[in-house]
Amino acid sequence: MIPRVNQAVILCGGLGSRLGSLTASTPKPLLPVDGRPFLEILIEEIARQGIRRILLLAAFASDQVRDFAAALPAKLGFDMTVELAIEPDRAGTGGAIWHAREQLDDLFYLFNGDSWFDVPLAELARALPADPAVVGALALRRLPEAGRYGVVTLSGGRIDQFAAKAEAGSGPVLVNAGVYLFRRTLVDALSPLCSLEQDGLAVLAAQGRLAGLPADGYFLDIGIPDDYARAQTEIPAHRRRPALFLDRDGVINLDHGHVGSIDRFEWVAGAREAILRANRLGYYVFVVTNQAGIAKGYYTEADYRAVKAHVRAGLAEIGAHIDDERFCPFHVDAAIEAYRRDSDWRKPAPGMLLDLLRRWPVDAGHSLLVGDRDSDLAAAAAAGIAGHLFGGGNLDDFVKPLLTETRA
Known part of the structure; x- marks a missing residue:
């Protein structure tokens, strides 16, 4: 290790x-x-x-x-x-x-x-x-x-x-x-x-x-x-380098429905290896994830951060890392009033991606997003990023042909 x-x-x-x-x-x-x-x-x-x-x-x-x-x-x-x-x-x-x-x-x-x-x-x-x-x-x-x-x-x-x-x-x-x-x-x-x-x-x-x-x-x-x-x-x-944008539930971890605790988190096969591959090739790796479970009261922002720390620790075990992350806890039908609103960060809107593009020196033309829903791809398209629909299986096998060497 x-x-x-x-x-x-x-x-x-x-x-x-x-x-x-x-x-x-x-x-x-x-x-x-x-x-x-x-x-x-x-x-x-x-x-x-x-x-x-x-x-x-x-x-x-x-x-x-x-x-x-x-x-x-x-x-x-x-x-x-x-x-x-x-x-x-x-x-x-x-x-x-x-x-x-x-x-x-x-x-x-x-x-x-x-x-x-x-x-x-x-x-x-x-x-x-x-x-x-x-x-x-x-x-x-x-x-x-x-x-x-x-x-x-x-x-x-x-x-x-x-x-x-x-x-x-x-x-x-x-x-x-x-x-x-x-x-x-x-x-x-x-x-x-x-x-x-x-x-x-x-x-x-x-x-x-x-x-x-x-x-x-x-x-x-x-x-x-x-x-x-x-x-x-x-x-x-x-x-200035390309970025790999990743949805979380259904891409990094299996989507068991509003995964808001470590005990419900299960890695997608090849997810850690895919992120390590992108790191080694010189890509930024960003997570962009809707988290309506917070708005619906299934778990809290603190719970989300605990899962986030668990992900980072699991990646660190193999020498991989996520550079930055954005999440959207808002939903128009939220059970918790503080989160009850529409948001241009919630996919299919591109707000999370656009915020990362403003924050980091990203080569958008050579970047890509991998998601498991049409809303992920719509957000990518609205941000000017190529989108790829992941239907399950091994994530590393999926991203391998999509990534190219960028590190000089």
């Missing part, structure tokens, strides 16, 4: 001196990219994969990071927590982690706050061996040349060396891309003032205690002016 990881820790304390006046008074991760703080985009990419507890390691201009953290959950619209750990002095990348040691989970993802590597986090979790002596797993980016990055060598899935830089013209290399999964025992290799890479990872690699996951996903570090300029167009372009 894939280890369950709930926390993402992000290094936000660097001065960003190579960006000159841009970072004179602004922490590098808070610089705008496509009109939003880069850190907001990074956290959104993390949170959509199911990681909803964020810890920011701050130093320079930490008051700005604190204000950002306080406003972020409402801005993103996720049920999430964002906490801060502030270095007492400039402690280096390793020291920042050491000072936050009491706030770390037993397993946590770690990210550089000034770069984005589009690697599925579940794949990194798969790469961490069960052996507790292995402290962590690193996502490694293949590059044709090392450039300004340090080079990592890999043998049998274990990292055996961190080199400062490769010689010019040395050819393809693996570099540390700033995305990690660590056990909390990493702290034992650190000190109050140290570099994560030089003082921690280099030593652990020499001991055979780090795993590596080579990957080819999109990678950009905004640490120099040219790359920061490229980020303004490249990052929004890369985040």
